[in-house]
Amino acid sequence: MKLKVELFVAVALLLAIVLCSxxxxxxxxxxxxxDFDVKDFGAAGDGKTxxxxxxxxxxxxxxxxGGGRVVFPPGVYLTGTFELLSNxxxxxxxxxxxxxxxxxxxxxxxxxxxxxTTYGVNSTGxxxxxxxxxxxxxxxxxxxxxxxxDGSGDDFFDFHKPHYGIDFDPKYTRQGPDFMKSxxxxxxxxxxxxxxxxxxxxxxxxxxxxxLVRDVTLRNAPNWTFHIDHSQGIVVSGIHILNNLLLPNNxxxxxxxxxxxxxxxxxxxxxxxxxxxxxxxxxxxxxSSLESHSAAIRMESTRYATFSNLTxxxxxxxxxxxxxxxxxxxxFSTIVIDxxxxxxxxxxxxxxxxxxxxxxxxxxxxxEVRDVRFTNITSEAEGGIVAYGDAKAxxxxxxxxxxKLKFRAPRPKVGEMAGGNFDFRWTxxxxxxxxxxxxxxxxxARYIDGLDLRGLTVAWADDVPAYFSNAIECEDFKRLDxxxxxxxQAAHATAKESILLRRGQDVTIRNSKAATGTLTFLSGxxxxxxxxxxxxxxxxAKQAFAGSENGFTMFGNLMPEKH
Numbered sequence: 358m359k360l361k362v363e364l365f366v367a368v369a370l371l372l373a374i375v376l377c378s379x380x381x382x383x384x385x386x387x388x389x390x391x392d393f394d395v396k397d398f399g400a401a402g403d404g405k406t407x408x409x410x411x412x413x414x415x416x417x418x419x420x421x422x423g424g425g426r427v428v429f430p431p432g433v434y435l436t437g438t439f440e441l442l443s444n445x446x447x448x449x450x451x452x453x454x455x456x457x458x459x460x461x462x463x464x465x466x467x468x469x470x471x472x473x474t475t476y477g478v479n480s481t482g483x484x485x486x487x488x489x490x491x492x493x494x495x496x497x498x499x500x501x502x503x504x505x506x507d508g509s510g511d512d513f514f515d516f517h518k519p520h521y522g523i524d525f526d527p528k529y530t531r532q533g534p535d536f537m538k539s540x541x542x543x544x545x546x547x548x549x550x551x552x553x554x555x556x557x558x559x560x561x562x563x564x565x566x567x568x569l570v571r572d573v574t575l576r577n578a579p580n581w582t583f584h585i586d587h588s589q590g591i592v593v594s595g596i597h598i599l600n601n602l603l604l605p606n607n608x609x610x611x612x613x614x615x616x617x618x619x620x621x622x623x624x625x626x627x628x629x630x631x632x633x634x635x636x637x638x639x640x641x642x643x644x645s646s647l648e649s650h651s652a653a654i655r656m657e658s659t660r661y662a663t664f665s666n667l668t669x670x671x672x673x674x675x676x677x678x679x680x681x682x683x684x685x686x687x688x689f690s691t692i693v694i695d696x697x698x699x700x701x702x703x704x705x706x707x708x709x710x711x712x713x714x715x716x717x718x719x720x721x722x723x724x725e726v727r728d729v730r731f732t733n734i735t736s737e738a739e740g741g742i743v744a745y746g747d748a749k750a751x752x753x754x755x756x757x758x759x760x761k762l763k764f765r766a767p768r769p770k771v772g773e774m775a776g777g778n779f780d781f782r783w784t785x786x787x788x789x790x791x792x793x794x795x796x797x798x799x800x801x802a803r804y805i806d807g808l809d810l811r812g813l814t815v816a817w818a819d820d821v822p823a824y825f826s827n828a829i830e831c832e833d834f835k836r837l838d839x840x841x842x843x844x845x846q847a848a849h850a851t852a853k854e855s856i857l858l859r860r861g862q863d864v865t866i867r868n869s870k871a872a873t874g875t876l877t878f879l880s881g882x883x884x885x886x887x888x889x890x891x892x893x894x895x896x897x898a899k900q901a902f903a904g905s906e907n908g909f910t911m912f913g914n915l916m917p918e919k920h
Contacts, residue, residue: 391419391422391424391425391426392425392426392428392448393415393416393418393419393422393425393426393427393428394415394428394430395408395411395412395415395427395428395429395430395434396411396430396432397415398411398412398414398415398418399411399414400412400415400432400434401432402429402430402431402432402433402434402453403432403433404432404433404434404435404454404456405435406435407435407436407437407458407463408434408435408436409436409437409438409439409458409463412427412434412436412439412455413439413440415427416439416440416441416442416445416447417442419442419444419445420442420443420444420445423444424443424444424445424497425444425445425446426445426446426447426448427445427446427447427448428448428450429447429448429449429450429453429455429502429504430450430452430453431450431451431452431453432452432453432454433454433456434453434454434455434456435456435458436455436456436457436458436463436489437457437458437460437463437464437465437489438463438464438465438486438487438488438489438490438491439489439490439491440490440491440492440493441490441491441492441495441498441500441562442492442495442498443495443496443497443498444496444497444498445495445498445499446498446499446500446501446569447490447499447500447501447502448501448502449500449501449502449503449504449505449506449573450502450503450504451502451503451504452504453502453504453505454504454505454506454507455489455504455505455506455507456507456509457488457489457506457507457508457509457556457559457579458509459509459512459513461486461513461553461554461555461556464486464487464488464489464556464557465486465487465491466485466486466487467481467484467485467486467487467557469487470487470491470493470561470563471493472487472561472563476635477613477614477635477636477657477658480613481557481558481561481563481581481584481586482557482558482561482580482581482584482606482608482611483557483580483581483606484554484555484556484557484580485557486554486556486557487556487557487558487561488508488556488557488558488559488560488561488578488579488580489506489508489556489559489560490506490559490560490561491560491561491563492561492562492563492565493563493564493565494563494564494565495562495565495566496565496566496567497566497567498562498565498567498568498569499568499569499570499571500560500569500570500571500573501569501570501571501572501573502572502573503572503573503574504573504574505573505574505575505576506559506560506573506574506575506576507576507577508556508559508575508576508577508578508579508580508582509577509579510555510577510578510579510580510600510601510604510607511577511601511604512579513550513551513553513554513555513556513579514548514549514550514551514555514579514603514604515548515549515550515551516543516548516603517543517548518548518549519540519541519542519543519546519547519548519549519701519702520546520547520548520549520550520605520702521540521541521547521701521702522702523788524782524788524791525782525788525791525792526788526789526791527792529788529789529790529791529792529793529794530778530792530793530794531776531777531778531794531824532773532774532775535774536774536775536778536792538774539700539701539771539774539775540700540701540702542700542701542771542774543701544700544701545603545650545699545700545701545703545771546602546603546604546605546628546650546701546703547603547604547605547628547650547701547702547703548603548604548605550605555579555580556579556580557580557581558578558580558581558582558583558584558611559575559578559579559580559581559582559583560575560582560583560584561584561586562584562585562586562588563584563586563587563588564586564587564588565585565588565589566588566589566590567590568585568588568590568591568592568593569592569593570583570592570593570594570596571592571593571594571595571596572594572595572596573596573597574596574597574598574599575596575597575598575599576597576598576599576600577599577600577601578598578600578604578607578627579604579607580606580607581606581607581608581611581629582598582600582607582608582609582610582627583598583609583610583611584608584610584611584612584613585610585611585612585613585615585618586611586612586613586614586615587613587614587615588615588618589615589616589617589618590617591612591615591617591618591619592619593610593618593619593620593621593623594620594621594622594623595621595622595623596623596624597623597624597625598610598623598624598625598626598627598631599624599626600626600627600628601628602626602627602628602648602649602650603628603650604628604629605628605629605702606628606629607627607628607629608627608629608630608631608633609625609626609627609630609631609632609647609649610623610625610631610632610633611630611632611633611634611635612632612633612634612635612637612640613634613635613636613637614635614636614637615634615637615638615640616637616638616639617638617639618637618639618640618641619640619641619642620632620641620642620643620645621641621642621643621644621645622643622644622645623645623646624645624646625645625646625647625648625649626648626649627648627649627650627651628649628650628651629649629650629651630649630651630652630653630654630655630676631647631648631649631652631653631654631671632647632653632654632655632656633652633655633656634654634655634656634657634659634662635656635657635658635659636657636658636659636682637656637658637659637660637662638659638660638661638662639661639662640659640661640662640663641662641663641664642654642662642663642664642665642667643663643664643665643666643667644665644666644667645666645667645668646667646668646669647667647668647669647670647671648669648670648671649670649671649672650671650672650699650701650703651671651672651673651703651704651705652671652672652673652674652675652676652704652705652711653667653669653670653671653673653674653675653694654669654674654675654676655676655677655678656676656677656678656684656687657677657678657679657680657682657684658679658681658682658683658684659684659687660683660684660685660686660687661686661687662686662687662688663687663688663689663690664687664688664689664690664692665688665689665690665691665692666690666691666692667691667692667693668692668693669692669693669694669695669696670695670696670697671694671695671696671697672696672697672698672699672703672704672705672706672707673696673704673705673706673707673708673711674692674694674696674708674709674710674711674736674738675689675692675694675709675710675711675731676705676708676711676712676713677711677712677713677726677729678713678714678715678783678784679713679714679715679724679725679726679750679784680714680715680718680724680783680784681715681718681721681722681724682722682724682725683722683724683725683726683727684725684726684727684729685725685726685727685728685729686728687728687729687730688729688730688732689729689730689731689732689734690730690731690732690733690734691732691733692733692734692735693734693735693736694709694710694734694735694736694737694738695736695737695738696708696709696736696737696738696739696740697739697767698739698740698767698768698771698772698775698776699771699775700770700771700774700775704780704782704783705740705780706740706775706776706778706779706780707738707739707740707767708738708740708741708742708743709734709736709738709740709741709742709762710731710734710736710742710743710744711742711743712726712729712743712744712745712752712755713743713745713781713783713784714726714745714746714747714750714751714752714784714804715747715750715783715784715785715786716747716748716749716750716786717747717749717750723749723750724747724750725750725753726746726752726753726755727752727753727754728753728754729754729755729756730755730756730758731756731757731758731760732756732758732759732760733758733759734757734759734760734761735760735761736760736761736762736763737763737764737765738762738763738764738765739764739765739766739767739772739776740797741762741764741797741798741799741800741801741825742757742760742762742799742800742801743779743801743802744800744801744802744803744805744808745779745781745801745802745803745804746803746804746805747804748804748833750804751804751805751806752802752804752805752806752807752808753805753806753807754806754807755802755805755807755808755809756809756811757800757809757810757811757813758809758811758812759811759812760810760812760813760814761813761814761816762799762800762813762814762815762816763816763817763818764799764815764816764817764818764821764825764847765818765821766818766820766821766822767822772822776797776822776824777794777795777796777797777822777824778792778793778794778795779792779793779795780792781793796824796825796826796850796851796852797824797825797826798825798826798827798828798829798830798852798857799815799817799827799828799829799844800813800815800828800829800830801830801831802830802831802832802834803831803832803833803834804833804834805831805833805834805835806834806835806836807835807836808831808834808836808837808838809838809840810829810837810838810839810840810842811838811840811841812840812841812842813829813839813841813842813843813844814842814843814844815828815829815842815843815844815845816844816872817845817847817848819848821847821848821849822849823847823849823850823851825847825849825850826846826847826850826851826852826857827846827847827850827852827854827855827856827857828842828844828845828846828855828856829842829844829855829856829857830856830857830858831857831858831859831861832858832859832860832861833859833860833861834858834860834861834862835861835862835863836862836863837858837861837863837864837865838865839856839864839865839866839867839869840865840866840867840868840869841867841868841869842856842866842869842870843869843870843872844872845871845872845873845874845875845876845897845898846875846876848874853876853877853880853903854876854877854878854879854880854903855871855872855875855876855877855878855879855898856878856879856880857880857881858879858880858881858882858884859881859882859883860882860883860884861881861883861884861885862884862885862886863886863887863888864881864884864886864887864888864909865888865889865890866879866889866890866893866909867889867890867891867892867893868891868892868893869892869893869894870893870894870895870897871893871894871895871896871897871898871917872897873897874897875895875897875898875899876898876899876900877898877899877900877901877902877903878893878895878898878900878901878902878917879901879902879903880902880903881902884908887908887909887910888909888910889909889910889911890909890910890911890914891910891911891912891913891914892913892914893914893915894914894915895914895915895916895917896915896916896917896918897917898917899917900917901914901916901917
C-alpha cells in the first residue's frame with residue numbers, strides 16, 4: 358500500500374511539472390502577460406520616422422488577441438493620431454517618448470471620431486483635429502509607465518504675438534481704454550497660434566469604461582492635454598503634466614459628463630485650467646500640486662465631488678461657473694492657494710475662490726449652485742473671494758470654514774494695467790458686465806441665501822493698492838452667519854468698514870474680533886430680521902457701527918474704548 362501511494366505522488370508531481378511547463382498553461386499565481394512590442398510591428402523609435410501605422414498595428418493586434426500590453430521600449434516614437442482599443446494597455450517604459458508630429462496634417466479630423474465643437478456635448482478642445490491618442494467607446498484601457506507623451510506644443514505657436522479676443526468692453530474697466538495694454542502684454546501670455554494651426558487635444562477618451570492612467574509624463578501639449586468625455590470608472594494617479602504656461606486653451610485634465618472619476622498624486626502645470634469638470638458626478642481629486650495661468654480647478658454642473666490636500670499656484674484658484682445646470686454637494690478641504698494677477702487675455706483676476714451664476718435663459722434648466730463647502734483653506738492672493746449669484750438664480754448654502762486670507766500687492770505694472778476689476782466672462786450676459794470696475798473686498802457675496810463664515814481671517818499687506826477695500830462685503834442676501842471672524846479693512850482703502858452689508862436679512866455676528874486698525878467694524882443698510890450680535894471683541898476698532906446698531910440682539914460684547 359505504501360508503494361502505491363508513493364507511486365501516485367510521483368506521477369502527480371511529474372504531471373504537474375509537465376503541465377506547468379506547457380506554454381498554454383496559466384495559473385492564477387503566475388499570469389501570462391501578453392506583450393506587443395511596437396518595434397516588432399515596424400516602429401523605428403528614432404525620432405525621425407513616422408511610426409503611426411506601426412503603433413496602430415500593435416494596438417490592433419493586442420485587441421484582436423483579446424487584450425494585452427503594447428510596449429514602447431526606450432526610444433522616440435514620432436506619431437500622428439492613433440486609436441486605443443478595448444482591453445489594451447499602452448506600456449510607456451522609462452526612456453520612451455511618444456512624440457507628436459510637428460506636421461498638423463498627421464492628425465485626424467474630429468469628424469473621423471464623431472466629435473464636434475459644442476462645449477460639454479461633443480467638443481474635444483479647440484480646432485478641427487484631434488491629437489495623438491483617441492479611444493472611442495472602449496473599455497479596460499490604460500496608459501502606464503514612467504515614459505513620456507510629448508505633444509510638440511511649442512512648435513505650433515508664435516511667441517511674438519498675443520492671443521486675445523474682444524469678449525469685454527474696456528470702457529467699463531477701471532483703466533478704460535488703457536486696459537487693452539494689459540491684454541496685449543506678452544510676458545504672461547497667452548501667445549498666438551501659427552497660421553498653419555495646431556493639433557487638437559493630445560489624449561481623448563470618449564464613452565469609455567474602466568480607464569487607468571498611471572505614472573506617465575504628459576508634456577508640451579498644443580491644446581487640451583487629456584480629455585475624458587462621457588466615461589465611467591476612471592483612475593488617474595501619479596501623472597505629471599508639464600506644459601508651457603504661455604499657451605492658450607492648454608488645459609491639463611478635462612472631464613465632461615463623467616462618473617466615478619478619481620485623480621490622485623498628480624503634478625499639473627498648464628497654461629489654461631489644470632482641472633476642468635463639466636456635468637460630472639462622483640468626482641475625487643486629492644494629493645496633487647497644480648499650477649496654471651487660468652483656474653487650477655474649474656467646474657460647472659458638477660455634483661458629489663471632493664477636492665482635498667492640494668497646493669495651487671494660479672491666476673484663479675478655484676472657479677465654479679453655472680449657466681444652465683446644477684453644481685451641488687461639493688467639498689474643498691485642506692488646500693493652500695497662491696494666486697497672482699496676470700496680464701494677457703486670461704480669464705480671472707487673481708481670485709483664490711470664484712463662484713458665478715449666469716441668469717436663466719428660459720430655454721434650459723435654471724442654473725443653481727448650492728451646498729458647497731470650503732474648509733481649512735489658506736490663501737495668499739492678489740484678488741479677493743467672489744461668490745456672485747444672479748437676481749433670478751441665487752446661490753444657496755455656501756460655507757467658508759477656517760479660511761485664512763492674506764492679500765499682497767500685485768506687480769506694480771500689472772496692478773496698474775489690470776487691477777481693481779471683476780471678471781465675469783463665461784457667465785456675463787454682455788460685454789458691459791464681463792470685465793468691469795469694482796473695488797476688491799477680501800470676500801464679496803451677492804444674491805446668496807445661506808452664507809456661513811466660520812473662522813474667517815482676513816489680513817492685508819501694508820502696500821496693497823487703494824482699490825482693495827472691506828474685509829467682507831455682502832449685498833442682496835439672506836441668512837448670513839459670521840462666527841469667529843478676525844480682520845479689518847485694507848490699510849489704504851477708501852472703505853472705512855471691516856464688514857459692509859446692504860439689503861439683507863437674518864444676520865448673526867458672533868465670537869468675532871476687530872483687528873487693530875479697524876475704523877468701523879460693521880456698516881449695515883436696509884437690513885431686516887437681525888439676529889444675535891454677541892461675544893464680539895471690538896476693542897481694536899475706533900467704532901463698532903456706522904449709524905445705529907441695526908436692531909441686533911446684543912450681549913457679551915467688548916466694545917471700542919472711548920477716546
